[in-house]
Amino acid sequence: MDRVPVLKIGDILLVSIQIDMEDQVALQLQEDLADRIVATGCHGVIIDISALDIVDSFVGRTLATIAAVSRVLDAETVVVGMRPAVAITLVELGLQLPGIRTALNVELGMDLLARERGDDDGDDGDDVEGTDTPAVSTP
Template sequence: MTDRVPVLKIGEILLVSIQIDLEDEMVLDLQEDLSQKIVSAGAKGVVIDISALEIVDSFVGRMLATIASISRMLGAETVVVGMRPAVAMTLVELGLSLQGVRTALNLERGLKLLRRLSTAHSARP
């Protein structure tokens, strides 16, 4: 059995911190686990911390975009936080712009962004 990336629940937010070099199966498992947990926990936001990731290739990039789309469909906003400069420059060169994925510099800013989004959401008539 392969390892799974833990999904932590804090209030209405799910926190995923990727700490190891991911195998493709783990990436697919994470996508599955998160979709399940957004529904079961009634989450309003997802934060994915990739500050420990030394590379993000097109497979992981696609996973991030897919998770953002799935979670939006399930009523939760996803924020990807902590992307390293070298990773961002590589993704640009690779041709991946992570359209539709919200990003923040670090975990703290990611949480603030989610809070701001939910305030804006609840303020709507």
Template sequence: MERIPILKIGDVLLVSIQIDLQDRDVLALQEDLSEQICDTGARGVVIDISAVDIVDSFIGRMFATIASTSRLFDATTVVVGMRPAVAITLVELGLTLGNVRTALNLEKGLAILRQIGGTRSDVLGRADDDQPVDR
């Protein structure tokens, strides 16, 4: 069984799926990913599925599961590069992935995370730098 690599860039974990996923790959990925988020304290997870042509309901649910799991670690999940055929299939399967953020490509997905993460660290930075001066 192949393990899907999880790459760490700054505080973002990048998962690029390049193979046809089997159910056990999906389970292994979910497991690996939650461990990695916990270990690295990542604030964002990007799942790139631009090379995925075929999905089933199991894979569709994987996105929702990963999103919910990573939310527990306060990390945002963005699914990027979904192909039209895949999107249509998921809609036909009734999986609208309401709690998953999506972006057209990796660049835009990272931009979304930067937007969320950026404001967050700004607030933190101000709290560290400004408040002692005020008091």
């Protein structure tokens, strides 16, 4: 069975999904990531899906679960690189990705994580916190 590699870069775990995943592979990734977050103590996870030509409800649910589990382990997840055609399809499918942060590319994803950690470290009196990051909902 194929396995999706998890790379550690500084305080971030980077996952780049390059294959058409079988459901088992997706579930394996979910487990691997939780293990690696605990083992490395990383506070951020970036999942690059720019190579995926579709995201169906199973993959969507896996991503949402990964984000939720990571949050429990004190790590923020950002999904980056979703293709326009995939996004349009997800909207039509009615799939919401609640609790998932998204960014256009890996670099913007890293910016987002850095900002989040910065805010967490205190001294932030910003009362519109949260409005600067897109939260996902359907019309």
